[in-house]
Amino acid sequence: xxxxxxxxxxxxxxxxxxxxxxxxxxxxxxxxLKIVRQSNAVxxxxxxxxxxxxxxxxxxxxxxxxxxxRPISLKEIVADFKxxxxxxxxxxxxxxxxxxxxxxxxxxxxxYGVDRPISAIENLTATTLRNIVGELELDETLxxxxxxxxxxxxxxxxxxxxxxxxxxxxxxxxxxxxxDIQDAMEKQMRAERERRESILKAEGEKKSSILIAExxxxxxxxxxQADRESQLLAADAAKQARIMAAExxxxxLIAExxxxxxxxxxxxxxxxxAQYVTLEGFEAxxxxxxxQSTKIVVPSDLANVTGLLTSLAETLKDPKPKK
Numbered sequence: 001x002x003x004x005x006x007x008x009x010x011x012x013x014x015x016x017x018x019x020x021x022x023x024x025x026x027x028x029x030x031x032x033l034k035i036v037r038q039s040n041a042v043x044x045x046x047x048x049x050x051x052x053x054x055x056x057x058x059x060x061x062x063x064x065x066x067x068x069x070r071p072i073s074l075k076e077i078v079a080d081f082k083x084x085x086x087x088x089x090x091x092x093x094x095x096x097x098x099x100x101x102x103x104x105x106x107x108x109x110x111x112y113g114v115d116r117p118i119s120a121i122e123n124l125t126a127t128t129l130r131n132i133v134g135e136l137e138l139d140e141t142l143x144x145x146x147x148x149x150x151x152x153x154x155x156x157x158x159x160x161x162x163x164x165x166x167x168x169x170x171x172x173x174x175x176x177x178x179x180d181i182q183d184a185m186e187k188q189m190r191a192e193r194e195r196r197e198s199i200l201k202a203e204g205e206k207k208s209s210i211l212i213a214e215x216x217x218x219x220x221x222x223x224x225q226a227d228r229e230s231q232l233l234a235a236d237a238a239k240q241a242r243i244m245a246a247e248x249x250x251x252x253l254i255a256e257x258x259x260x261x262x263x264x265x266x267x268x269x270x271x272x273x274a275q276y277v278t279l280e281g282f283e284a285x286x287x288x289x290x291x292q293s294t295k296i297v298v299p300s301d302l303a304n305v306t307g308l309l310t311s312l313a314e315t316l317k318d319p320k321p322k323k
Contacts, residue, residue, distance in 0.1 A: 031063040036071065041107040043069040053107055072110060076103045076168060079118060083176065084126045090137045095176040098125050100156070101169040109164030117163055121156070125170070128155050138177065145172050 035058045036042050042054040046066045054068065061068055079102065083095040100121060104110045114120045132151050133141055141148070149170050157167040177185070 034059045039074045040071040043111050072107045081122045086133045092138045097173045099171045102167045105166045106164030113163035
């Protein structure tokens with residue numbers, strides 16, 4: 001009986017130990033299994049001291065001895081900070097808000113490097129922005145955003161490197177000058193636009209006048225060229241007409257001469273008698289006597305007195321008035 005009691009006591013103890021082991025394994029699996037998601041990291045501390053960094057995948061830690069931190073995102077983070085009052089070199093106070101793009105490159109440094117890293121980046125951004133803008137005037141600040149962004153990124157990246165943070169980009173989101181400065185800038189911009197409009201209008205009128213003058217000049221040149229060409233054509237036509245008239249007159253004279261020559265040749269070839277020659281002379285004298293002026297007829301044969309007397313008688317019988 002005592003043996004059965006001893007055996008039953010040992011079985012109960014074994015059962016209790018088994019139950020305790022089961023609960024220990026269960027608790028270990030429940031609290032010790034850690035699954036790290038993609039683009040995340042987990043810091044593991046053993047008894048309050050940094051032990052290791054868990055990357056993507058399943059991991060086992062010792063419950064009650066090791067403690068895992070909250071997952072740390074390794075993706076790029078966008079921090080939009082509220083506007084900060086900044087004073088420029090020419091004593092103009094404006095509100096500027098910034099946007100910082102950064103990523104965590106070392107989870108250990110990010111966890112142990114600085115307390116409240118986001119707040120630290122915000123304060124560092126505000127002080128850096130004041131230092132850079134304080135060296136610029138208002139107009140330079142409005143037109144030099146890229147320069148300010150580059151300087152701020154370099155300074156912030158160097159300052160946050162011990163914190164395990166990489167600053168990728170810094171952008172000035174809004175630059176808000178005071179209301180009176182905005183009104184003055186709008187008036188200045190309106191005046192500049194009006195000035196440009198006046199310049200463009202004057203340049204347009206100038207170009208229009210130049211084009212009109214050039215058109216009139218070219219028109220006059222073309223008109224003069226046309227007149228000259230027409231005069232040349234008219235002179236050429238008159239010249240051609242005169243040449244043709246001269247050639248016609250020449251041909252007429254040649255034809256008339258050739259006719260006379262042919263007539264004389266025919267008369268000579270016919271061997272005319274003295275009576276024919278005398279008759280032709282009388283015909284010539286008859287034609288000569290038809291004139292209106294005083295006539296003196298001298299016969300070709302001075303020895304022929306009868307012909308001379310006859311000629312004088314014909315002259316005296318001329319009934320026409322003498323001038």
